[in-house]
Amino acid sequence: MGAPGLRSWKRESGLDAFFSALQAILNGLLTGALYALVGMGMALIFGVMRIVNFAHGTFLMLGMYATYFIFEKTGLNPYFGFVFASAFLFCLGYLIYRGLIQHMPVHSDFMQILLTLGLALIFTDAIQLTFGADYHQLNLPLLAKNVHLGQHISLNAPWLVSFGLAVVLGSGMYWFVMHTRIGRAARAIAQNRYASPLMGINVHRVQAVSFGLGVAGAGIAGGLLLPVFYIYPTVGDQFTLKAFVMVVLGGMGSIQGAAVAGLVLGVVESLTSLYWGNEWALAVDFAIFLLVLSLRPAGIFGSQRV
Amino acid sequence: MTRSKSWIAAGSFAVCLLIPLVVRTDYNLQVLFRVFLFAALGLAWNLVGGYAGQLSLGHAAYFGAGAYAMALLPHFGVSLWVAPVLGIILAVAFAALIGGVSFRLRGPYFALATIAFAEVLRLLAKNLPSVTGGDVGIQVPSLFAHAINRSFYLAAVVLTAIAFGVTVWVSRSKFGYYLMAIREDEDTALSVGINTARTKLEALFLSAGITAMGGALYGSLFLFIVPDQVLSLDISNEIAIVAMLGGAGTALGPILGSIVLESASETFKNVFHEAHLLIYGLLLVVVVIFLPEGIVGTVNTWLARRRSALAAAPKQRAQRNSAS
Numbered sequence: 367m368g369a370p371g372l373r374s375w376k377r378e379s380g381l382d383a384f385f386s387a388l389q390a391i392l393n394g395l396l397t398g399a400l401y402a403l404v405g406m407g408m409a410l411i412f413g414v415m416r417i418v419n420f421a422h423g424t425f426l427m428l429g430m431y432a433t434y435f436i437f438e439k440t441g442l443n444p445y446f447g448f449v450f451a452s453a454f455l456f457c458l459g460y461l462i463y464r465g466l467i468q469h470m471p472v473h474s475d476f477m478q479i480l481l482t483l484g485l486a487l488i489f490t491d492a493i494q495l496t497f498g499a500d501y502h503q504l505n506l507p508l509l510a511k512n513v514h515l516g517q518h519i520s521l522n523a524p525w526l527v528s529f530g531l532a533v534v535l536g537s538g539m540y541w542f543v544m545h546t547r548i549g550r551a552a553r554a555i556a557q558n559r560y561a562s563p564l565m566g567i568n569v570h571r572v573q574a575v576s577f578g579l580g581v582a583g584a585g586i587a588g589g590l591l592l593p594v595f596y597i598y599p600t601v602g603d604q605f606t607l608k609a610f611v612m613v614v615l616g617g618m619g620s621i622q623g624a625a626v627a628g629l630v631l632g633v634v635e636s637l638t639s640l641y642w643g644n645e646w647a648l649a650v651d652f653a654i655f656l657l658v659l660s661l662r663p664a665g666i667f668g669s670q671r672v
Numbered sequence: 673m674t675r676s677k678s679w680i681a682a683g684s685f686a687v688c689l690l691i692p693l694v695v696r697t698d699y700n701l702q703v704l705f706r707v708f709l710f711a712a713l714g715l716a717w718n719l720v721g722g723y724a725g726q727l728s729l730g731h732a733a734y735f736g737a738g739a740y741a742m743a744l745l746p747h748f749g750v751s752l753w754v755a756p757v758l759g760i761i762l763a764v765a766f767a768a769l770i771g772g773v774s775f776r777l778r779g780p781y782f783a784l785a786t787i788a789f790a791e792v793l794r795l796l797a798k799n800l801p802s803v804t805g806g807d808v809g810i811q812v813p814s815l816f817a818h819a820i821n822r823s824f825y826l827a828a829v830v831l832t833a834i835a836f837g838v839t840v841w842v843s844r845s846k847f848g849y850y851l852m853a854i855r856e857d858e859d860t861a862l863s864v865g866i867n868t869a870r871t872k873l874e875a876l877f878l879s880a881g882i883t884a885m886g887g888a889l890y891g892s893l894f895l896f897i898v899p900d901q902v903l904s905l906d907i908s909n910e911i912a913i914v915a916m917l918g919g920a921g922t923a924l925g926p927i928l929g930s931i932v933l934e935s936a937s938e939t940f941k942n943v944f945h946e947a948h949l950l951i952y953g954l955l956l957v958v959v960v961i962f963l964p965e966g967i968v969g970t971v972n973t974w975l976a977r978r979r980s981a982l983a984a985a986p987k988q989r990a991q992r993n994s995a996s
Contacts, residue, residue: 477964481957484953485957
């Protein structure tokens with residue numbers, strides 16, 4: 367996955383090198399804000415609730431297709447359509463928790479992985495049967511617009527819009543988890559699963575809402591990525607592992623940590639693409655992940671909580 | 673293993689060797705090859721994932737090591753039958769690196785670390801085309817010149833038999849009890865004097881070696897490999913699912929799991945065509961909800977319950993009689 371609108375790296379002058387690096391960093395931040403949304407959703411599901419979710423990227427893909435479907439049927443701009451798409455994904459997540467996860471007889475890591483892998487296969491194949499395996503892309507007039515900052519830096523308009531929305535929604539999600547009753551309850555369950563029902567918390571209801579919220583986070587990111595991405599049924603797969611990387615880098619259970627990790631990952635990938643080539647970006651992600659896991663398992667921004 | 677069980681095992685092995693006399697079409701032999709290949713891979717995974725309880729989701733690393741050794745080494749003048757052996761050594765070297773880092777982690781962290789290693793290897797294989805052929809892929813020489821499908825089928829059966837033998841030995845040895853102790857409670861195992869790091873590594877070496885041999889056979893049968901196939905997450909997942917479906921931590925589980933899963937997925941491909949992954953996904957969900965202990969585990973639980981009910985029945989009758 368490339369950084370948007372990268373200029374080719376010129377070796378001639380130091381100043382050019384500086385500007386291309388700056389451009390790459392800015393592009394990385396734009397991508398990173400969307401990563402942050404994906405990571406925050408996963409931080410809620412995996413970090414706080416401890417559900418090993420291998421369908422996160424698939425939920426993102428569903429968010430893309432739902433937004434795309436709304437656009438095709440009603441012509442609603444994806445920057446509004448994603449709201450409905452993510453509401454749909456919230457309901458889907460809620461139902462998956464209520465219908466399946468709540469009834470799992472054995473709650474081991476592997477059973478959760480197996481269940482979410484199964485769901486990922488079901489949804490991916492269902493989308494492929496409905497929409498076909500071809501690539502689709504939206505044609506919005508906004509796509510061609512660029513915002514110029516001085517002579518050397520230009521930022522792609524749809525990425526800027528997505529960035530703004532991602533920052534607002536990410537902050538909203540953080541506020542929800544930190545300051546509402548349900549958010550507090552979710553964190554209480556993470557701290558002590560056995561004491562929280564004694565304090566009057568309805569564990570399954572809170573978990574179902576949190577799971578729905580985490581899934582919606584992926585769905586929002588999908589909707590906001592739609593204008594700048596090709597879509598195809600397996601487009602989400604790359605995000606599942608990245609989401610895990612973000613949660614671990616940010617420190618398990620830390621929503622803000624995952625958000626910062628998302629931004630860092632965006633910048634690292636963008637700089638890797640600039641200096642070594644696009645194809646190494648993912649490998650660098652995993653290398654960082656393994657380094658952090660082996661040297662500092664609490665995460666770089668690790669709050670030791672949870 | 674009791675004497676009668678040994679006879680059953682030997683008899684089944686003989687029957688499996690004789691199957692090619694009945695099954696003659698290339699397609700059916702290839703399906704059966706896949707069944708036994710994944711039975712062997714599942715048994716190998718089971719040593720680490722089942723007996724030691726270490727959930728590896730990166731076994732594609734060892735599978736790919738075997739396949740790529742089989743593909744690359746003959747170019748350097750290594751003879752055909754030495755290449756898989758060097759592949760096994762390469763996989764064990766990978767296992768030392770991967771295990772050395774990952775075994776210090778627990779729970780989902782361990783699984784994620786193994787995935788990350790396998791993915792790094794896949795990306796290296798993709799991005800270094802001068803060594804591995806990259807995305808274009810690379811040709812693999814065939815280990816057998818005549819009756820190719822039958823020979824590969826027999827090789828897979830032999831590999832499964834070896835893996836089964838190793839599993840039976842492990843499950844009855846002190847080494848196996850160490851592994852199970854680690855699965856039940858690693859801290860306690862450590863405190864009673866088991867060198868847990870070393871024991872887990874040794875299990876992974878055995879597992880990686882068998883997996884690499886499987887990878888070499890796979891590559892050599894299909895004559896052509898690409899990173900997204902032999903080093904993919906799908907391979908890692910399939911290996912683990914085969915073992916868990918049959919019953920992790922049992923010797924028969926992975927074999928049954930492979931028979932069920934591979935024949936089901938082959939049937940789905942033929943019956944449901946494009947919807948086969950959807951059905952496969954549904955199968956996984958059904959297993960999680962209804963068969964969480966795997967086939968062998970569920971049957972064992974059911975048998976144990978029946979046995980205890982039978983044992984309890986006469987006692988109850990006796991109590992009733994004495995009461996009256």
